[in-house]
Amino acid sequence: MARRQMDVEEKLLNAAKEEFLKKGYARVSLREVAEKAGTSTNAIYVRFHDKAGLFSALVQDPMADFISLYTKLRGDFMEEVSPDDRITIYGVGFYRQLMDFVYDNLDYFRILMDMSHGTEIEKFAGFLADKESEYLYKYFIRIFSELPEEFDATNLKLYAKGTIDSFFETLKLNISREKALQTAENLQIISEEGIRGLYTEISRK
DSSP states (O other): HHHHOOOOOOHHHHHHHHHHHHOOOOOHHHHHHHHHTTOOOOHHHHOOOOOOOOHHHHHHHHHHHHHHHHHHHHHHHHHHOOOOOOSSSSTTTTHHHHHHHEEEEHHHHHHHHHOOOSSGGGGGHHHHHHHHHHHHHHHHHHHHHHHTTHHHHHHHHHHHHHHHHHHHHGGTTOOHHHHHHHHHHHHHHHHHHHHHHHHHHHOOO
């Protein structure tokens, strides 16, 4: 019985993935998902409660794993940063490793970033931008010990948002993994140049 329930859940998630990829969140019908999975809408309600629950169940694991990878890479790098290290803002291959993970789970991230309008998960990139802003602030504190009173942290938030948005914009280009990884490397170079500009601004104050 437990095995049968798992089979139904797996079929529902596979059918939901197809439908969300094809139609986007707002236009997906639970009835059509159930039909594609060979079951009833009641099976969805029992297991996932509603469409939002079904969507969350579909993308929550790759989303959580991405956040864990991002946090680990950022955390490992921050442990190594010292006041003498004013050149590298990210660890080696930071964005490349993140992009590699995304392409290992490409369908889920396309659903998450491009098809998730109408759900709380569409705030995913915003959440990551906030985290990146926090790490940038910690980076500058580690380098300078304290920041000038006139330093505007809004610059960090805007910069972080632009960088994260640029990273995920790659998914809309429908390019190969190889090109995406190269784009990620280029983004890291551009990002580090931008952060150096902020560093120079702070140094003058």
